Amino acid sequence: MKCYDPCDYLAGNPYPGRGILLGVSADGAHAMMAYFIMGRSENSRNRIFTPKDGGIVTEAADPAKMTDPSLIIYAPVRVLDAHTTILTNGDQTDTLFDALSAGGSFEAALRTRTFEPDAPNFTPRISGLLQTRGGKPAYRLSILKSTDGRGSAVTRAFYEYEAPPAGEGRLIHTYQGDGDPLPSFAGEPMRVALAGDIDAFAPALWNALDMQNRVSLFVRAISLLNGESQTRIFNQHN
DSSP states (O other): OOOBOHHHHHHTOSOOOSEEEEEEOTTSSEEEEEEEEEOSSHHHHSEEEEEETTEEEEEESSGGGOOOOTTTSSOSEEEEETTEEEEESSTHHHHHHHHHHTTOOHHHHHTTOOSOSOTTTOOOEEEEEEEOGGGOOEEEEEEEEESSSSSSOEEEEEEEEESOOTTEEEEEESBSSOOSSOOBOOSSOEEEEOOSOHHHHHHHHHHHSOTTTEEEEEEEEEETTTOOEEEEEEESOO
16 A cells, blocks of 8 residues: 655645544654544634543534534543543544543444444544553544445454554544545555654644534644653644
8 A cells, every 4th residue: 555645645635524643653662643624604613622631522613603512512632641632523522531431442432333324424433542552552443334325234354453563543524625525534544654743743634624624633642652742733723
């Protein structure tokens, strides 16, 4: 599989929707994660990322302009423990957190969920799980999407990456691009190259997102030596 520069890849797509990136820094010293959201409607664009309990939540940038919180207000990132972080594009974050806390699995938890009920788009639910126990990173990604584009059946795909190589990651996002209805992401998560530290990578990723549609970006680097983390958050509404 070709290894893409994630910034070049995203810069060529005006509307990838919401996206999750997981991987390992080029020097092998940090586990890397990123989550971004984009929006076309005023309601969808009226959001910011706010830190909470080690993760983030989406909130209205202007509460007076929020018309429908369903599907857009949720916790994209939750920290289960010192070695485990959950990232998703919806309230399945909580489904995963509760299931994993009770000893369940990533896959079994997501088998209780399906794509979003936003016909005609039937937006896929994308989810990620990053683990760094013992300084050895591993991660999983999943996408739940409409099988036929009509919302009558669901396809659930799971991807597991053990001992991922330094300088590489995987990126999955909700839409192939803009459209009406929006075309769901297709194929395996994209193999992407990770270069530079968080202060080089995070702004480059933010600047790669379409300026008219980007809403918020979260990036975190976790030291595989001592577990310390660095976080960067960008909001179009500051």
